[in-house]
Amino acid sequence: MAFINPYINKILENEKILSENSEIYSKKWNWKEIFGNDNDIVLEIWIGLGNFFSNITMRNPDKNHIWIEIRYKRLHRTFEKLSEKLVNNFMLIKDKWENISQMFSLNELSQTYLFFPDPWANKERQKKNRIVSETFLLDLHKITKTGWSFIFKTDHKWYFDDSLEIIAKTPWKIKVQSYDYENELDVFDKTLMTEFEEIFRKDKIKVNYIELVK
C-alpha cells in the first residue's frame, strides 16, 4: 500500500521498529527473548531526533535500549543514526507513552529517561496533557525494578515545581534534584545531550534535573 507519508512504509518494513499494536503489546512478557539476553533494559520516552539515545546505545553495549516515539520520520531518522553507529542492542516503538504499562511487565525496566517534554504552559487547563502525572509515575514505578531509576529534565521551572508536588504523592524516592544541574551536579556530560538541550545550552537556559529511585 502507498501512503502519503513516505516514512510509513519504511517503518512498517523495518524489523527494529515495532509499529502495530499487536506486535508491540505481545512483547510485554518476552523482551529478553527479543534481545536474546538478560541485560538491563533502558527506556527513553519522547525521543525527538535520537542524538542522545544513539550515543548511549553505542556506549552501553551491555544494556538493551528501547525508545518510544510517535512520529514516523523521527523514528526513521533515529534508526539511521543507530545504523551509522553499527549497533544492534535496541528496539524502537512507534506508540504513545500513555501505553507504557501495556508494553512492559512488572519490575522489567532499569533506567528510564524523559527529556524536555512539552510543559503545556500556555493555559492552566492544558496541564492535564503533561506526561509527568500521578498516573504516569505510578505506571512507571510498577514496571521499574527496585533500586533503579527515572531521570527527568526540563527547561521549564513551573513544570518542574508542579512535578515535585506530584512526585511527593507517589512511592518514588528523590535521589538528586537541581534547578541548574550543569553547575550544581556532577552528572552533566556535554557529549550526551539531546537536540533540545543543545539549544538551551546555547541560550544559557538553566536545566532542571531530577533522578527518582524505586
Ligand SMILES: C[S@@+](CC[C@H](N)C(=O)[O-])C[C@H]1O[C@@H](n2cnc3c(N)ncnc32)[C@H](O)[C@@H]1O
Ligand atoms: C519536545 S520533542 C523531544 C525532545 C527531545 N527529548 C529532546 O530533548 O530533544 C517531543 C517529542 O515527543 C514526541 N511525542 C509527542 N507526543 C508523544 C506521545 N504521546 N508519546 C510518545 N512520543 C510523543 C514528539 O513526536 C517529539 O519527537
